[in-house]
Amino acid sequence: MHPLGATALSGWKVIKESPPLKGNFLIAKKENLKETPKIMITSTTQNSLLEAARDFAVNHLNAGNVTAAEDEIQNLVRTVAKVMMKEVAAKMGGKSTYKGVRIICECGGQAEFKGYRKRWIKTLHGEVEIERGYYWCRECRRAYTPWDKEQGLDKRIWTPRVKELVVTTCAALPYKAALSLVERTTGLVIEESSGEEIVCDVGNRLRALEEKAIAAAVDIGEDIVSEASPGRLYISIDAAKAHTDGEWHDIKTAVIYEGKRLEGEDVDTVDSPRYIAAQEKSEGFGRRIYTKAMQAGYDRSQERVVLADGGEWIWNEVRNHFPKSIKILDYYHACEHIYSLAAVLYGEGNPNGKRWAKEHCKKLKEKGPGGLIRAIKRRKARNEQDWEALRLEFGYFKKYRRYMNYPIYRAKGMMIGSGPVEAACKVVVGQRLKQAGMRWTKDGADVVLAVRCALLSGEFDRIEHAARAA
Numbered sequence: 001m002h003p004l005g006a007t008a009l010s011g012w013k014v015i016k017e018s019p020p021l022k023g024n025f026l027i028a029k030k031e032n033l034k035e036t037p038k039i040m041i042t043s044t045t046q047n048s049l050l051e052a053a054r055d056f057a058v059n060h061l062n063a064g065n066v067t068a069a070e071d072e073i074q075n076l077v078r079t080v081a082k083v084m085m086k087e088v089a090a091k092m093g094g095k096s097t098y099k100g101v102r103i104i105c106e107c108g109g110q111a112e113f114k115g116y117r118k119r120w121i122k123t124l125h126g127e128v129e130i131e132r133g134y135y136w137c138r139e140c141r142r143a144y145t146p147w148d149k150e151q152g153l154d155k156r157i158w159t160p161r162v163k164e165l166v167v168t169t170c171a172a173l174p175y176k177a178a179l180s181l182v183e184r185t186t187g188l189v190i191e192e193s194s195g196e197e198i199v200c201d202v203g204n205r206l207r208a209l210e211e212k213a214i215a216a217a218v219d220i221g222e223d224i225v226s227e228a229s230p231g232r233l234y235i236s237i238d239a240a241k242a243h244t245d246g247e248w249h250d251i252k253t254a255v256i257y258e259g260k261r262l263e264g265e266d267v268d269t270v271d272s273p274r275y276i277a278a279q280e281k282s283e284g285f286g287r288r289i290y291t292k293a294m295q296a297g298y299d300r301s302q303e304r305v306v307l308a309d310g311g312e313w314i315w316n317e318v319r320n321h322f323p324k325s326i327k328i329l330d331y332y333h334a335c336e337h338i339y340s341l342a343a344v345l346y347g348e349g350n351p352n353g354k355r356w357a358k359e360h361c362k363k364l365k366e367k368g369p370g371g372l373i374r375a376i377k378r379r380k381a382r383n384e385q386d387w388e389a390l391r392l393e394f395g396y397f398k399k400y401r402r403y404m405n406y407p408i409y410r411a412k413g414m415m416i417g418s419g420p421v422e423a424a425c426k427v428v429v430g431q432r433l434k435q436a437g438m439r440w441t442k443d444g445a446d447v448v449l450a451v452r453c454a455l456l457s458g459e460f461d462r463i464e465h466a467a468r469a470a
């Protein structure tokens with residue numbers, strides 16, 4: 001039994017607030033979960049530490065070359081950090097984790113103080129043992145340790161900061177390479193299976209938080225207050241393929257970004273991209289895009305543009321969730337249709353056919369789809385194959401003609417190609433899920449995608465939040 005614990009137990013005293021740490025530490029209290037309270041060290045105390053370090057270096061460090069110096073200092077710093085972490089943990093534990101004789105359990109019942117129990121945690125600075133108040137709830141018959149909950153700790157040994165590091169590296173690189181990088185840079189040894197477990201926990205929690213936001217935005221119609229008010233907001237949607245559960249599946253992908261005009265340029269470029277990717281049905285993905293778009297300031301943006309290829313499911317969701325947006329069919333997909341029609345009408349590789357296609361692509365861009373639709377309508381079919389190709393392409397261009405007002409979009413400096421989302425498919429999905437020999441379960445891929453999207457979108461606060469146990 002910890003000496004402090006004994007006092008608290010025998011006294012049966014309810015301590016409402018943990019006493020501030022003695023010594024040179026000040027705890028800056030912040031209510032916001034997103035911001036972890038920082039330990040602030042005064043410059044005087046820091047100077048005394050630095051002074052000791054200088055003395056130590058002058059008297060004891062004699063490296064013959066830069067590499068040896070780097071290695072030796074890194075080892076020392078890690079050793080010092082471990083010592084500090086251990087001492088700080090000892091001060092954090094014990095009495096200050098006591099919350100009273102009885103506290104309200106998560107189930108709403110009353111949990112009774114039963115004493116102090118020890119546990120190990122693996123921190124960025126080594127493994128430490130900590131003793132904290134242990135409560136037992138008679139109603140739900142569960143142990144409850146409020147200190148663990150405050151720290152965002154669960155049954156797993158790692159702290160939220162370690163989890164953040166593991167998930168961000170594992171979302172960026174294959175597990176083995178990521179964990180080897182973690183070990184080389186921090187000295188933390190984490191097994192591949194543990195890495196997968198951590199990514200699974202954090203990824204699932206990211207998804208759960210997303211689901212909560214989606215339900216609030218779509219089902220309840222709650223207003224999402226976004227600080228962003230973009231001038232022009234683009235939503236671009238596509239799908240990538242990945243091998244999950246033994247088959248190739250579509251991973252629906254979207255990127256939401258602001259259009260920014262660089263000086264001297266007449267077309268927007270991508271700014272502040274946010275990525276979304278999931279293997280799910282169109283309806284679910286539509287809800288996901290809608291919520292993300294609202295978070296990106298869709299409501300407050302001056303112009304909203306949706307850019308995609310001719311995927312039927314995409315435009316259904318777009319009409320459903322973004323009825324008032326300017327809808328643009330990817331110009332290059334339209335051109336592909338023109339070229340493939342030319343190949344049928346003139347024969348594969350025929351220069352006349354190529355000329356015909358090139359001319360119509362140019363006209364489409366400069367004058368819109370009217371001329372092309374008329375040309376297809378007037379065209380005489382020589383055979384069944386011609387007739388079928390003409391019928392299909394006539395249908396395609398007629399169906400999407402409203403999304404092909406390229407001269408108008410270009411005059412406004414809008415992007416008319418879905419390059420950014422095609423790049424997103426490669427970066428978000430391809431580069432992580434489609435490496436040689438990789439086999440995924442749907443769930444295993446999903447948690448990686450959840451973290452990877454947050455990582456590539458620069459949403460480190462979301463990762464930090466999700467790394468804390470609920």
Ligand SMILES: [Zn+2]
Nearest residue numbers: 105107137140
């Ligand atoms: Zn309970």
